[in-house]
Amino acid sequence: MARPSDTKIRIQATARELFLEQGVQNTSLKQISDRLGITKPALYYHFSSREELVRSILQPVVAELEAFVAGREPGEGRRLLEDYFDLIWHYREEIAMVLHAPTVLVELDLVDRMWLWRKELTTLLLGPAPSDAARIRATVAFGGMSDCVVEHADLPRDVVKAAAVDAALAALGPLGRTDP
Amino acid sequence: MARPSDTKIRIQATARELFLEQGVQNTSLKQISDRLGITKPALYYHFSSREELVRSILQPVVAELEAFVAGREPGEGRRLLEDYFDLIWHYREEIAMVLHAPTVLVELDLVDRMWLWRKELTTLLLGPAPSDAARIRATVAFGGMSDCVVEHADLPRDVVKAAAVDAALAALGPLGRTDP
DNA sequence: GTCTATAAGGGGATAGAC
């Protein structure tokens, strides 16, 4: 029944570990085989290429996301957001692998700094000891705005700014409204 | 006064182009020199290493962001969000370079698909022809939630979900409230 | 299934001529 061999599964598990620690780009087949205690060519017995190994880990996530998008009806509102959250939460490790640590960020030590900046901005906004809920809402606010400047770079700045800031403020809720 | 030479500036401009098109990781010095019509070693007359070239482009952004975070007073609310937006908007190309196209995404053709998913989800949520403002608010909602599952992966799922969905809904504004 | 050995290619980087 072609059940995946034990070694094949262990290769995937070790690859996942390293992908999470360093990002997919920064992980070589040698690192994977070294940590597992086997040799590089042994990997090729189980996966015909590096890409196939990566794909075997990420493909299921892609498939589920596509199925989710394809299987939805319009006009769901909160329900859609909740189900979408469930899905990306379930695959949060894979998402982190892909988004969290591209090489440049590592080289310039930007990963940690970036989260630190957001944390400090959150402190400025919400005080020194915000609740978990408040911190999460701040993540939506700042993370969402970051995506806007990339995704909507083709629109006039003021249009994007007005809507993005309003949305971020709304995401923050009453906590964000400390202005006169 | 050591004004940067014309070639040095053209190297940076070409590098920026390629970094934006393919991401920083996927761009080799050879590609840069080829597009510019010079040879690889010529780059080394102007930049002592690849990292120095990358740094010369991204370092100013890092510096400004750090200065921004360091130079702020607590309790600003909307004003802080507006100024933060101005800053990341100004550097949106550099942010896109760093965040937009890590290698795996390119390999598995995930970049385009990812934006497509969000676009379709936005359509589901807001109908076929949402206003720019509505699309921007949706970007905040979806982008913000994505960041949450990575940044707050250490918290209980239900805590994150409750706050993230609420914040996303609030970010969407009245448009998001189509449920019973 | 796993090994040793090695091919084949690309990357960053340098030497030295012009």
Next chain:
DNA sequence: GTCTATCCCCTTATAGAC
């Protein structure tokens, strides 16, 4: 300032023994 030529290292990937 830019070139040709080259070096070195690391990567993916394969051949063939055990």
